[in-house]
Amino acid sequence: NAGVTQTPKFQVLKTGQSMTLQCAQDMNHNSMYWYRQDPGMGLRLIYYSASEGTTDKGEVPNGYNVSRLNKREFSLRLESAAPSQTSVYFCASSEATGPNYGYTFGSGTRLTVV
Amino acid sequence: GNSVTQMEGPVTLSEEAFLTINCTYTATGYPSLFWYVQYPGEGLQLLLKATKADDKGSNKGFEATYRKETTSFHLEKGSVQVSDSAVYFCALSRVNNDMRFGAGTRLTVKP
Numbered sequence: 001n002a003g004v005t006q007t008p009k010f011q012v013l014k015t016g017q018s019m020t021l022q023c024a025q026d027m028n029h030n031s032m033y034w035y036r037q038d039p040g041m042g043l044r045l046i047y048y049s050a051s052e053g054t055t056d057k058g059e060v061p062n063g064y065n066v067s068r069l070n071k072r073e074f075s076l077r078l079e080s081a082a083p084s085q086t087s088v089y090f091c092a093s094s095e096a097t098g099p100n101y102g103y104t105f106g107s108g109t110r111l112t113v114v
Numbered sequence: 115g116n117s118v119t120q121m122e123g124p125v126t127l128s129e130e131a132f133l134t135i136n137c138t139y140t141a142t143g144y145p146s147l148f149w150y151v152q153y154p155g156e157g158l159q160l161l162l163k164a165t166k167a168d169d170k171g172s173n174k175g176f177e178a179t180y181r182k183e184t185t186s187f188h189l190e191k192g193s194v195q196v197s198d199s200a201v202y203f204c205a206l207s208r209v210n211n212d213m214r215f216g217a218g219t220r221l222t223v224k225p
Binding site: 004033040041042043045090092099100101102103104105106107108 | 118145146148150155156157158159160163165203207208209212213215216217218
């Protein structure tokens with residue numbers, strides 16, 4: 001029962017480098033999300049995908065792009081990494097959109113930009 | 115806008131002590147409310163939820179009641195264990211794709 005799988009678990013980038021964070025879920029969920037977690041700030045939504053074929057900006061989208069590759073997979077891309085993007089990134093999924101649905105989270109990617 | 119405020123930590127308790135973690139919210143209308151738990155090195159896990167006023171969510175001995183009159187959703191457990199040591203997040207969802215999280219409260223339970 002894998003749930004939400006994120007890769008890689010850890011990454012160090014130099015300023016200006018690019019990378020893609022991968023996320024896959026095996027629960028047949030329709031909606032997927034990318035959050036970043038910073039100390040003392042809780043989680044902030046970067047981008048989300050309400051359903052396959054759609055993506056929308058969240059609270060902090062600048063410097064990121066996303067792709068909903070299929071129903072299972074939702075990737076997050078940093079085109080030109082900056083030290084301010086040092087954070088822990090979480091992918092999540094939910095059965096559908098709507099305020100009553102809880103989220104299932106992956107175990108996170110710890111990214112350091114130097 | 116919609117937001118959640120939870121008590122600052124860290125909270126340190128002895129095993130079998132009573133736990134309360136306060137959470138209050140600001141929202142238009144009637145949001146759904148959630149508690150998530152994050153164990154070290156892991157992602158958040160849904161602990162419990164309540165979708166309307168006066169609902170009580172419960173799971174693994176934890177409880178929280180949706181109080182509309184005080185805009186609160188405090189997390190309680192009657193007797194904590196060492197294994198409950200984690201970070202607890204209160205969250206609300208008012209409309210689609212807008213889950214808002216509090217800053218988290220770290221709980222440490224000592225034997």
